Amino acid sequence: MKINIVGGGPAGLYFAILMKRQDPGRDITIFERDKASDTFGWGIVFSDRTFSYLEESDEPSFKEILANCEIWDNVDIVHRGEKISVYGNHFSGIARITFLNILQRRCAELGVNLRFSTNITDVETIKDADLIVGADGANSLVRRTYSDAFQPSIAVRHNKYIWLGTHQLFHGLTLTFRENQAGLFIAHSYKFNKTTSTFIVECSEAVWQQAGLNEMNEAQTCNYLEAVFKDDLQGHRLLTNNFVKWLNFLLVKNQHWHHRNIVLLGDALHTAHFSIGSGTKLALEDAIALAQSFAPGKEVPETLVDFENTRKPFVDDLQDAAYASLILFENAKDELKLEPIPFAYKFMTRSKKINHERLRRRDPNFIAAYENWLRQNG
Numbered sequence: 001m002k003i004n005i006v007g008g009g010p011a012g013l014y015f016a017i018l019m020k021r022q023d024p025g026r027d028i029t030i031f032e033r034d035k036a037s038d039t040f041g042w043g044i045v046f047s048d049r050t051f052s053y054l055e056e057s058d059e060p061s062f063k064e065i066l067a068n069c070e071i072w073d074n075v076d077i078v079h080r081g082e083k084i085s086v087y088g089n090h091f092s093g094i095a096r097i098t099f100l101n102i103l104q105r106r107c108a109e110l111g112v113n114l115r116f117s118t119n120i121t122d123v124e125t126i127k128d129a130d131l132i133v134g135a136d137g138a139n140s141l142v143r144r145t146y147s148d149a150f151q152p153s154i155a156v157r158h159n160k161y162i163w164l165g166t167h168q169l170f171h172g173l174t175l176t177f178r179e180n181q182a183g184l185f186i187a188h189s190y191k192f193n194k195t196t197s198t199f200i201v202e203c204s205e206a207v208w209q210q211a212g213l214n215e216m217n218e219a220q221t222c223n224y225l226e227a228v229f230k231d232d233l234q235g236h237r238l239l240t241n242n243f244v245k246w247l248n249f250l251l252v253k254n255q256h257w258h259h260r261n262i263v264l265l266g267d268a269l270h271t272a273h274f275s276i277g278s279g280t281k282l283a284l285e286d287a288i289a290l291a292q293s294f295a296p297g298k299e300v301p302e303t304l305v306d307f308e309n310t311r312k313p314f315v316d317d318l319q320d321a322a323y324a325s326l327i328l329f330e331n332a333k334d335e336l337k338l339e340p341i342p343f344a345y346k347f348m349t350r351s352k353k354i355n356h357e358r359l360r361r362r363d364p365n366f367i368a369a370y371e372n373w374l375r376q377n378g
Contacts (some may be wrong), residue, residue, distance in 0.1 A: 001026045004129040006120050006142050008032030011266030011283035012135035013103035017058055018291035020110040028112045031126065033119035036104055039097035042165040042199075042241060043192025045173065045277040048090040050284065057288050061106045068102070069094045070191045074172035077344040078232065079336075084344035088362025091173055091277070093192035099280075123262075131300050132262045135283075138250045140268035150264065151255035158330050160213075160246045161202035161274070164222070168236035170197045173277070175347060176232050177332065183207035184333045185228050188275065199238060200274060201225055202329065208246065218244040249273060249326070253319065257312065258304035265290065270315050272322035275329050276351055282318065286311065321351035341373045 003019060005012040008030045016028045046069075054062040069092040077084045107114055120126060120136075123145045134142025143150050169191045176187040184207060188200040208214060213221060222238040252271040257264055266283035293307040328335070328350040335346055344366075348354060360367040 001131065002129045003028045003131045003133065004126045005030045005133040005135055006123070006126070007134070007136035007140075007266070007268070008034070008100075008104070008114065008116065009135060009137065009266060009283065010099070010103065010280050011268075011287050012133060013100065013107055014058075014284050015133060015135065015265060015287035015291060016107050016112045017061065017103065017110060018287060019294070020107075020112055021058060022291065022294065024111065029126075030107065030112060030114050031118045031120050032114070032116050034116065036101070036114070036116045037097070039100065039241065041096045041163055042196065043093045043190065044096050044099060044280045045091050045093045045190055045192075045198075046281060047277075048092075050281045051092060053285060053288055057291075058106070061102055064102045064106075065094060065099065066092075068098050068193070070193060072172045072190075075348065076170070076172045076174040077340075077347055078174065078176040078178075079338075079340045079343045081231065082340040084340050084366075085172065086344065086348055086359070086363050086366045089173065091190070093190050093198070095192050095196070098193075130261060133265055134262065134268045135265040136268055138252050138267040138271055140264065142262065143254070143264055143268050146259045146262060149256060149259035153253045153255070155251040157249040157251055157273075157326060158205060159202045160205055160208045160248060161200055162221070162225075162244065162246050164199045164201065164225070164244070165239040165241060166197050166199045166233060166236050167195055167239070168197060168199075168233045169195075170199075174232075176229065177336070178228050178232070179336070180211075180228055182211035184336065185225070186329060186332060187229055187232065189232075196239075201229075204330070204333075213246065251323070251326070257308040258301075261300045261304075263290065263304050263307065270319060272319055273326035273329070275325045276318075276322050278318060278322060282315065285314075321353045325351045339373070341370055345370050 005016060012030050016030055019026055019028060071092045073087055073090050075086045075089045123142055134140050136142055143152055170189040174189045178185050185201055185203045189197050191197045218240055221244060226233060226238055250271060254269055265286045272278040272282055289311040290307045293303045335343060348359060
């Protein structure tokens with residue numbers, strides 16, 4: 001079998017690893033427009049459940065990933081200057097470039113042909129394959145080329161966000177809500193190695209314009225946000241990596257996941273808001289599900305149908321949860337009237353995946369504090 005994969009992110013790399021493990025004789029090529037050392041972003045985060053899938057699927061890469069992770073079990077929510085910690089939430093953070101390099105080395109070890117600095121501008125040039133995989137991100141060329149078949153829907157969401165880093169270590173998945181004269185700013189932060197944390201900032205477009213961020217350069221942007229979050233950064237600077245650019249989140253869905261021998265994976269297929277940290281999780285689990293669909297003697301079109309039928313209900317469910325989270329963050333200013341404990345409860349239960357009883361099992365002390373607040377303010 002010959003497989004051409006467009007995109008050398010987590011979905012494309014991990015799918016190549018799994019398909020080579022199944023059959024070392026497969027001819028697999030990954031076309032990636034960037035260099036192996038390029039990265040646009042800082043750290044990525046995983047849950048324990050995703051880790052169990054990685055261990056079962058490819059133990060050598062799992063062990064190296066685990067050795068490079070920072071691990072925590074707390075979510076910290078900062079509101080009105082008070083930090084509320086909720087425990088029992090198991091996460092691991094790793095530098096995005098470290099994660100990609102681990103998968104790149106594993107691909108090379110298994111004999112995958114990695115072609116970096118190769119920008120595919122016409123899918124027709126690589127169609128001489130039994131399977132073509134579009135793992136080329138939210139702005140996927142493969143999806144755009146066959147949009148009539150995939151029937152994508154792409155919604156540009158309201159908030160602006162920017163992906164930064166800092167040497168201030170956030171020892172937990174931290175959500176920080178700060179207001180200034182322009183309005184509300186929200187930071188999503190967590191450590192991903194011994195010295196650095198991801199620091200994503202989002203705000204409404206009205207706040208972004210009121211603050212003048214639409215006219216600021218990189219240094220001015222970082223200086224402004226350092227002032228907003230000065231109590232949280234504790235003197236540490238904000239860092240940029242390759243570029244600093246405000247974005248709007250793209251909510252991607254596709255009516256159909258495959259066309260003839262062509263299939264989409266990862267952000268090309270679907271996106272989930274960064275507030276639930278599931279983009280890379282979805283990409284890797286896509287790769288696992290697609291690889292598992294390839295049974296001996298099964299034709300590619302049949303395999304792709306099985307992949308969609310098996311995987312789509314899980315993705316739809318997670319996208320629904322991520323959308324509920326996205327909506328709450330877009331309207332977070334409406335919740336600022338809440339005191340810190342009920343505010344933290346609201347944001348912990350935002351995706352509807354975690355309810356009162358699940359929170360009780362995870363952190364009975366937090367639920368006791370919340371129930372005590374309810375009794376006093378009922």
